[in-house]
Amino acid sequence: MKLESLAHRFRIDKPSSFKLSDIDPCDTAGLDIDKDEAKAMLKESIERLTQLQEMLYAQDRWAVLGIFQAMDAAGKDGAIKHVMSGVNPQGCQVYSFKTPTSHELDHDFLWRTTIAMPERGRIGIFNRSYYEEVLVVRVHPDILAKEKLPKKLVGKDIWKERFEDIRAFERYQARNGTLIMKFFLHVSKEEQARRFLERIDDPSKNWKFSQDDLAERAYWDDYMRCYEEAIRETSRPEAPWFVVPADRKWFARLVVASAMVDGMESLALHYPEVDAATRAGLKDARAVLAPQVPEVGNTGNGKNGNGKNGHPKDRKD
Ligand code: ATP
Ligand code: MG
Numbered sequence: 001m002k003l004e005s006l007a008h009r010f011r012i013d014k015p016s017s018f019k020l021s022d023i024d025p026c027d028t029a030g031l032d033i034d035k036d037e038a039k040a041m042l043k044e045s046i047e048r049l050t051q052l053q054e055m056l057y058a059q060d061r062w063a064v065l066g067i068f069q070a071m072d073a074a075g076k077d078g079a080i081k082h083v084m085s086g087v088n089p090q091g092c093q094v095y096s097f098k099t100p101t102s103h104e105l106d107h108d109f110l111w112r113t114t115i116a117m118p119e120r121g122r123i124g125i126f127n128r129s130y131y132e133e134v135l136v137v138r139v140h141p142d143i144l145a146k147e148k149l150p151k152k153l154v155g156k157d158i159w160k161e162r163f164e165d166i167r168a169f170e171r172y173q174a175r176n177g178t179l180i181m182k183f184f185l186h187v188s189k190e191e192q193a194r195r196f197l198e199r200i201d202d203p204s205k206n207w208k209f210s211q212d213d214l215a216e217r218a219y220w221d222d223y224m225r226c227y228e229e230a231i232r233e234t235s236r237p238e239a240p241w242f243v244v245p246a247d248r249k250w251f252a253r254l255v256v257a258s259a260m261v262d263g264m265e266s267l268a269l270h271y272p273e274v275d276a277a278t279r280a281g282l283k284d285a286r287a288v289l290a291p292q293v294p295e296v297g298n299t300g301n302g303k304n305g306n307g308k309n310g311h312p313k314d315r316k317d
Pocket of ligand 1: 072073077097098099100127128129132133136137143
């Protein structure tokens, strides 16, 4: 199976008719991690991502943003860790957005994430994002009440307005060279309970469990309604949502990795081209340096020497 087709299956291209119930959290597209095919696919996509990131960095034109949203224990952290495992840390920035601070609440709702947007040449990862503003804030009206917005600006259309602002923001970012891909890791309610139990039963995982997680679970249906509407209202060609089946962690990682590869391939990245003047400068620099390196200088042919001094890599120093 081609990696591209795997990611495409879960990309929401027809948002107006999207239903969360169309995606089965258990889906593995007929793949089995115990079979070599799935393992090879994951390895291959991570290697490809590493190559693409190098070109992204060298070219220094595009930026890439991956947004991760999910219910607790859906595997956001693990997916980010695995998918980005081969990537040069210098070219990657991960931000986790928690409950806003009072300083952050003194600004508009897109402020804290805007200043964390990836620079050109970088991959940025948002572990949660401004989407919380149409999810947790919508599920809990008291959070909205504490946002210090002028009263007359908080009307019945507030969510419609926020969707509009998010779409406009993402279109603006896309027009300025940021490739945005959004991932909803879709875990089932039953699998979440299983993972919570694991966190309770395994002492090394106790730190991952919070009573708040259990409280949020009680709002499951509200969250699902909000996620569905957010995805419908904001999945657009310039910033698509991928609804990723997440009951099988390995499968979720595979879908995320292939979507990232797909997206970055679409940028037609390449190493910066060297113009004639720079090439001439490289030649001059070579002429200065080569005599200072015995195995290169001795050959006198302008190529890496591999003659009587042995291969440079064979040296012991
Ligand atoms: P995570 O749950 O993402 O793995 P965590 O467990 O380490 O992270 P939490 O304390 O759960 O940390 O932090 C995330 C919490 O912050 C979530 O409950 C999330 O809904 C909340 N949050 C994030 N952004 C906002 C926001 N803009 N407004 C209100 N709450 C928010
Ligand atoms: Mg949490």
